[in-house]
Amino acid sequence: MNHVCDNFLQVSHIAKSFTKKKCSLEVLHDINFSVREKEFVCIMGPSGCGKSTLAGIIEGIDHPDKGSIFLGGEKIPEKTTKKVQKRCGIVFQQSNLLEWKTTYKNVELPLSVFHMGNGIDRNRAVSGALELVGLLEFKDCWPHELSGGMQQRAAIARALVSNPDFLILDQPFGALDAITRKMLNVELLRIWHETQKTCIMITNNVNEALYVSSRILFMSGSPSSIVNEVEVPFTYEEKTAGIELNPAYLQLRSELNHFVRSINKL
């Protein structure tokens, strides 16, 4: 069974408005896109365009006013249950680790919530996830003892530990310095390559989007919709072998930067 599902995750006619001080503000206006299985899609857009709102809806944390999400052809019900949420691994904007749990216990949390595995099985899953992000030797540290980059790695391990169907990352490296961010992008691409997970990442950084994703979707300013879609035609091997000097990559990057500037002006 090597069949790849083209409409693995389908976001269909999502709309969302917020009411503030009696005036209604439409943030998301008819968002449509679909993600192939094992694909890495980045979503970009000007700040305040509702990227995080959209992420919240896909994560099942927020509810849309209209539209629905389909996963593997099945409509995700409005009432969130553990069974549904188990299919989605979430990496938040801040690492969002629980400060009263050690790194190990934080990563174990989804397994404990979903009552998955016990004893040796669970230990193997947690250790495996920690190893994947390179944090195994820090498993007994408290979150505040980890650096910002390490905290975000732990958050990625936590999102992966329950083996979800897809991963959604909402600006996961936004608060990190440029060097750590670059390093974590390399890590993230490797993890995606190793785990073959479908990933959706919200970002505001063209370099990051180009490096990790295989397709980039652009949102307009609010009320937003998807206004552009760009395929990133580089393979994993090309990306890991010094893509920064590839003329085609540089060309695409400058086009995308130009495009981002133009939608930010609107």
Next chain:
Amino acid sequence: MKHNRKIMSFLAPVTLITLIIIIWQAACTLLHVSEHILPSPSAIAVAFKNDFAGSILPDTFVSLRIMMSGYLIAIPLGFIIAALASQSRFITRMILPVLIILMMIPMATLVPELKLFLGVKPSLKILVIILQTAPVIAVNSLSGFTHVPQNKVDLMKGLGCGKPETFFRVVLPNALPQIFTGLKLGCILCMIAATAADMSVGQGGLGYRIARSATFSATSTAFAAIIVAAVIGVAFYMLVSLVESIVIKWKQ
């Protein structure tokens, strides 16, 4: 280095206390202050030795018993009030001002009123302690329960957890530091309320001993009892702090 710092943190307060005792003793002796007005530390020590078995020790037991009964009832009571009130913003808004008012009222002043309803019983003192400490425990726990960072709530929502599971997995552990603030304030108020209740209810207890000794100008016995009360208060506070440092391991 670490060892030195430990010795320092013990030696520093002991030095000051010793100094105060020496100056107090010297002042009383050199200025010939009457023992009935301000007893010297040595007079207090003598009074402590003479009255220890006869009155101070039994009164200490009475105080300890009512304090513990009151405090141990106030903890779950304050806790349950806070946990229930935190379930709805409306109830939180409704109950918080009442709790704050209860916390501010010196409950011992209500003893004459409470006597009318309950008569003079040891349980009257326990009631005063509960009324004084439960609100401060409830207010602090409630503040912990209602100030949960949104991203942690979202984390639990993202895992498909309902309200009760979110409460036990995130809200409660997140509130623990504030809960312990409440418990520590509670043990201070508990000591004060117990002593004040002894004074106005009678029937033994350190507060009763202090008031009675003062009436009969046995000032040195009163001071001895005050010092015992202070030592109990400090020990009680340190015990709660110790439990705190065992429970809240991640903040060291």
